Amino acid sequence: MTGRAFIPLIPLLNTRVASSRAYATGNEPHTPPTGHVADKLGRPLRDLRISVTDRCNFRCTYCMPKEVFDSGYRFLRHADLLSFEEIARLARIFVSHGVEKIRLTGGEPLLRKDLHKLIAMLASVKTRDGTDVDIALTTNGSVLARKAQQLAEAGLKRITVSLDGLDDAIFRRMNDVDFPVRDVLNGIDVAAAAGLAPIKINMVVKRGVNEHEVVAMARHFRGTGHIVRFIEYMDVGTSNRWRMDEVVPSAEIVQLLAHHFDLDPVEPNYSGEVAERWRHRDGSGEIGVISSVSHAFCRACTRARLSTEGKLYLCLFAGLGHDLRTLLRGSELQPAATDSQLEAAIGHIWRARDDRYSELRGPLTAPMPKVEMSYIGG
Ligand code: SF4
Numbered sequence: 001m002t003g004r005a006f007i008p009l010i011p012l013l014n015t016r017v018a019s020s021r022a023y024a025t026g027n028e029p030h031t032p033p034t035g036h037v038a039d040k041l042g043r044p045l046r047d048l049r050i051s052v053t054d055r056c057n058f059r060c061t062y063c064m065p066k067e068v069f070d071s072g073y074r075f076l077r078h079a080d081l082l083s084f085e086e087i088a089r090l091a092r093i094f095v096s097h098g099v100e101k102i103r104l105t106g107g108e109p110l111l112r113k114d115l116h117k118l119i120a121m122l123a124s125v126k127t128r129d130g131t132d133v134d135i136a137l138t139t140n141g142s143v144l145a146r147k148a149q150q151l152a153e154a155g156l157k158r159i160t161v162s163l164d165g166l167d168d169a170i171f172r173r174m175n176d177v178d179f180p181v182r183d184v185l186n187g188i189d190v191a192a193a194a195g196l197a198p199i200k201i202n203m204v205v206k207r208g209v210n211e212h213e214v215v216a217m218a219r220h221f222r223g224t225g226h227i228v229r230f231i232e233y234m235d236v237g238t239s240n241r242w243r244m245d246e247v248v249p250s251a252e253i254v255q256l257l258a259h260h261f262d263l264d265p266v267e268p269n270y271s272g273e274v275a276e277r278w279r280h281r282d283g284s285g286e287i288g289v290i291s292s293v294s295h296a297f298c299r300a301c302t303r304a305r306l307s308t309e310g311k312l313y314l315c316l317f318a319g320l321g322h323d324l325r326t327l328l329r330g331s332e333l334q335p336a337a338t339d340s341q342l343e344a345a346i347g348h349i350w351r352a353r354d355d356r357y358s359e360l361r362g363p364l365t366a367p368m369p370k371v372e373m374s375y376i377g378g
Pocket of ligand 1: 292297298299301302303314315316317355356357358359
């Protein structure tokens with residue numbers, strides 16, 4: 001600790017968002033982490049999603065519409081991003097509070113240079129009982145074929161690929177950069193060959209755009225071991241002009257699939273799993289549905305999200321992030337925080353958490369400014 005007095009500081013308000021609750025200054029009373037910290041609804045901190053870039057080479061209409069994220073859009077400067085060392089340091093502290101799974105997201109995480117080096121750092125982090133932290137990554141698959149082997153060798157355990165259709169014209173329209181579907185399919189094959197199987201395939205279903213691709217997706221990946229999850233189109237951020245009548249409820253998707261396949265419901269793998277699971281009766285595989293709109297799962301939500309520039313978000317639909325970077329780096333007004341001060345700050349923030357946006361979604365929440373999904377990852 002330098003000689004300068006430790007001045008309690010209200011963290012910098014993020015210009016991209018609105019209001020919140022418990023600010024942390026790193027001056028909170030420190031109790032050594034116990035591997036278990038619960039929020040106001042009794043939910044433990046188990047999953048950390050880390051956005052490593054706010055940039056993407058796609059312009060998916062439901063996430064990063066071109067008319068907003070155009071050539072004039074100001075993305076973060078490199079100096080604003082957390083370094084790999086800063087991310088790994090924060091990850092260790094989150095793990096000390098009970099995090100068991102770390103998912104790397106973006107934007108498109110594979111656009112971040114040398115990402116395998118970060119994965120190797122995270123792969124060396126152990127939970128309190130000495131087990132490996134489960135490192136996963138979500139990608140649009142555009143450069144996966146080139147990177148899969150390196151990622152697997154660095155310690156990546158699991159991968160999820162976003163794929164919104166098999167029909168090339170529909171896929172190109174949804175990514176809105178004319179990117180061919182065959183390259184993503186090839187990336188999936190290369191990743192599987194590199195040992196990252198089974199791969200989860202996430203398809204966002206938007207009525208009037210790609211719902212007629214649902215059966216084809218289920219048929220294509222049946223028997224491959226990969227698991228397709230159909231995701232309800234969500235009102236993330238404030239850019240995608242979301243409308244409820246463009247949502248295809250999961251019940252409708254399961255009904256549609258049941259016309260074509262013999263499916264049986266399956267118990268979740270663990271408490272808090274977001275996907276509802278269904279298995280092909282002949283054992284040829286599994287599909288899932290993720291129902292944030294029609295069937296909120298906030299009561300079991302154990303996820304925290306760290307933005308690319310070090311803001312901690314407690315919900316995908318949050319209005320504000322807690323500035324951990326200033327605590328990490330210090331400022332004119334305060335020295336950089338120690339590990340125990342960061343532990344105290346993160347514990348303090350999580351304990352004050354009561355987010356449950358999907359349960360509250362409606363006229364009251366509609367006007368709320370929300371952080372962009374491309375900034376904190378899905
Ligand atoms: S809406 Fe927020 S609290 Fe609810 S499940 Fe999603 S991220 Fe968790």
